[in-house]
Amino acid sequence: MIKRRRAAFVDPANFESFVDVVCNLIGGLLLVAGVSVVAVQDPVFEVFSPVEDSRMEEAVSVKFAVTEKGIYPLDENAAFSRFHDEERRKPEAERLTVETDFCVWVLHKKISKLVCKLKDRSPSITEKNLHGVSDAALTAKPIAADSRRYFAYFFVSPDDTSFRLFRLARRVLWKEKIKVGWGPVDPQKGIVFAGISAGVRLRPQE
Amino acid sequence: MNKQFTTTLLPFMDLLTGLVGVMILMNIILALEIPERDKVEVRVVLQEPDSPKRETELEPIYVVCAADNIKIGETSVAIPKTHEEVKELEGLIKSEADKKGKSAYILALIRPDGYESFGKLRKVVDGLGLRLGYEPVGKDWTIVGP
Numbered sequence: 234m235i236k237r238r239r240a241a242f243v244d245p246a247n248f249e250s251f252v253d254v255v256c257n258l259i260g261g262l263l264l265v266a267g268v269s270v271v272a273v274q275d276p277v278f279e280v281f282s283p284v285e286d287s288r289m290e291e292a293v294s295v296k297f298a299v300t301e302k303g304i305y306p307l308d309e310n311a312a313f314s315r316f317h318d319e320e321r322r323k324p325e326a327e328r329l330t331v332e333t334d335f336c337v338w339v340l341h342k343k344i345s346k347l348v349c350k351l352k353d354r355s356p357s358i359t360e361k362n363l364h365g366v367s368d369a370a371l372t373a374k375p376i377a378a379d380s381r382r383y384f385a386y387f388f389v390s391p392d393d394t395s396f397r398l399f400r401l402a403r404r405v406l407w408k409e410k411i412k413v414g415w416g417p418v419d420p421q422k423g424i425v426f427a428g429i430s431a432g433v434r435l436r437p438q439e
Numbered sequence: 440m441n442k443q444f445t446t447t448l449l450p451f452m453d454l455l456t457g458l459v460g461v462m463i464l465m466n467i468i469l470a471l472e473i474p475e476r477d478k479v480e481v482r483v484v485l486q487e488p489d490s491p492k493r494e495t496e497l498e499p500i501y502v503v504c505a506a507d508n509i510k511i512g513e514t515s516v517a518i519p520k521t522h523e524e525v526k527e528l529e530g531l532i533k534s535e536a537d538k539k540g541k542s543a544y545i546l547a548l549i550r551p552d553g554y555e556s557f558g559k560l561r562k563v564v565d566g567l568g569l570r571l572g573y574e575p576v577g578k579d580w581t582i583v584g585p
Contacts, residue, residue, distance in 0.1 A: 281483075417549055
């Protein structure tokens with residue numbers, strides 16, 4: 234007996250629900266694709282075009298170092314008062330070293346060069362507490378009292394994260410009407426700042 | 440003749456399945472592009488909200504400082520090492536500054552790897568007595584102009 238081939242039985246109800254599932258899947262994928270397209274199409278960002286304020290040549294700066302980890306206030310005055318004690322103990326020394334909160338300071342007396350090397354410590358200011366920058370600046374020097382004489386200066390590590398962090402910190406200080414200067418540095422080599430002898434001129438920008 | 444018309448959704452299912460495949464492929468491609476978001480286009484602006492206001496109007500000459508070159512407008516020069524190369528850079532900057540007149544100043548856009556070239560540029564600009572401004576820009580940012 235020859236059996237007649239029959240088409241496979243398809244339950245219309247089940248098949249329709251399967252089509253529903255596939256259609257929903259397509260809808261979901263379309264949604265994901267739409268979101269991804271929006272995410273990929275970046276807006277054009279804007280970057281500020283500052284200029285050095287040469288009128289503030291003699292101004293005093295509150296200094297910070299910016300690395301990928303965060304922002305370190307550099308207390309130059311604390312270092313200098315410690316150098317003063319050190320110098321009394323070692324008057325003949327050509328090279329004096331002192332440690333403060335976040336860095337090791339080295340003074341090369343003969344060439345009047347001051348170098349600051351960051352310690353491997355967590356910074357006190359990160360992106361989460363950026364207001365700490367203005368707190369540190371206002372506490373360290375009476376900037377608020379005389380913003381023509383004081384400004385904040387950032388030694389910024391050469392990487393995208395540090396650059397971004399610096400721009401954010403600068404906005405915080407601008408809101409407080411504090412002028413800001415910056416310069417790119419390699420923290421591995423140490424931050425050299427000792428005025429003209431080190432070839433570094435610290436000025437704010439406007 | 441008794442013709443029986445039956446409708447089937449199978450060709451429609453084929454289409455849907457094909458569409459699902461294409462959508463999955465599209466999502467994968469888009470997902471791979473998202474990590475490249477750093478390649479953003481950047482426009483330079485003269486003021487930012489809360490930035491200090493300038494007393495005089497200045498016209499910037501854009502210079503991009505990168506790891507191995509200094510780009511002034513469309514001209515790119517290697518980091519100057521010899522006296523002749525320094526003079527060449529000086530000449531380029533001076534000719535650009537002369538075009539813009541007294542209100543010209545150099546605006547250096549510094550890439551993360553461009554701090555060495557910025558150091559060289561700074562010496563040249565100071566030597567020429569021009570005003571200088573500088574701003575950090577991302578490694579992959581494309582400067583689209585003011």
